[in-house]
Amino acid sequence: MxxxxxxxxxxxxxxxxxxxxxxxxxxxxxxxxxxxxxxxxxxxxxxxxxxxxxxxxxxxxxxxxxxxxxxxxxxxxxxxxxxxxxGTLALWSAKEGYVDDKGAVLKANQYQHLSIADAKTAPYGLAATQVLSKLNLTDATKDKIVTGQNITQAYQFVSTGNAELGFVALSQIYKDGQITSGSAWIVPANLHDxxxxxxxxxxxxxxxxxxxxxxxxxxxxxxxxxxxxxxxxx
Structure with missing residues (x-):
């Protein structure tokens, strides 16, 4: 060659x-x-x-x-x-059965920590903040948010159990038509840009x-x- x-x-x-x-x-x-x-x-x-x-x-x-x-x-x-x-945004927990397929767990607000990527540098983080705003959860969640530098770190906070759930890229937890671990809500596209x-x-x-x-x-x-x-x- x-x-x-x-x-x-x-x-x-x-x-x-x-x-x-x-x-x-x-x-x-x-x-x-x-x-x-x-x-x-x-x-x-x-x-x-x-x-x-x-x-x-x-x-x-x-x-x-x-x-x-x-x-x-x-x-x-x-x-x-x-x-x-x-891209597709997902709300994910490493625990099986923790996140329902409608995302009601988010509104129930029983968790201690919610992981998202930095909205200033990571577009998936920005999308996550738009979802919280659309669902009127910005104030309710602000003291629970753990911010990752990027979407990989946001995922790691959840996968290691440092946050019960978090907004991740669907691509991190999905392959060939199914969620590969834990439980997730695939966020409807109309909830964010x-x-x-x-x-x-x-x-x-x-x-x-x-x-x-x-x-x-x-x-x-x-x-x-x-x-x-x-x-x-x-």
Whole structure:
């Protein structure tokens, strides 16, 4: 394989998309010969790192606002932005049977701690605060909230039992049509703004064949099947 076909691409990946991109990366590397090197975190933190010169070539954001902002500020390859997934929010407990499928446990307010990601940097955290507001639970829950830096940490607070329940990305607890552990309420999409997750090629990736190949791959049927299997809409 010639060097031109064996580039590496450095990708900033929203924490909620960790499991899907790990699955996609295996096929991507096998099918294209390119290597994907991923970093995982909160979209807002990635924005700061990109502005400070971090070596990322592609951003897989947890929202559509951050890639659009980078585009306006001249930090992206024109025309490369697209929506690769629409995220789903879930209220989850590591305990079986703790969360009912209507989310009544939230309103019953019998828990000590509710985990959410930081609404300032993590779009799933923002969506969680919108749900609490829509359900008139903002005041009732404010002393119970445990804030994770990103959605991975919000998930960890629940999985370790430090919070009885929390708002997580459905993709963290779902595979092939079912909840993989504990109990969950899949939050209706009308309770928060759509979690449109956009991807964009950053300026550092403009001459990188692997960056272009990854974005094309994400639009293809193999990646789409993986993305859907984790509970995202397309």
């Amino acid at each position: 010639s060097a031109a076909f064996a580039d590496e691409v450095h990708v900033a990946v929203a924490a909620n998309f960790t499991a899907p991109i790990q699955a996609i990366a295996k096929d991507f590397e096998k099918d294209t010969g390119h290597k994907l090197i991923a970093a995982y975190g909160a979209t807002g933190q990635f924005y700061s790192q990109i502005k400070n010169g971090a070596p990322f070539e592609v951003l897989l954001s947890a929202d559509d606002a951050t890639p659009a902002k980078l585009e306006r500020e001249g930090d992206t390859v024109p025309g490369s932005r697209f929506t690769y997934a629409i 759509p979690i449109k997750q956009d991807s964009v090629i950053l300026n550092k990736g403009k001459d990188n064949a692997a960056a272009k190949a990854l974005v094309e791959y994400l639009k293809g049927p193999k990646a789409a099947a993986v993305i859907k299997s984790f509970g995202y809409q397309l």
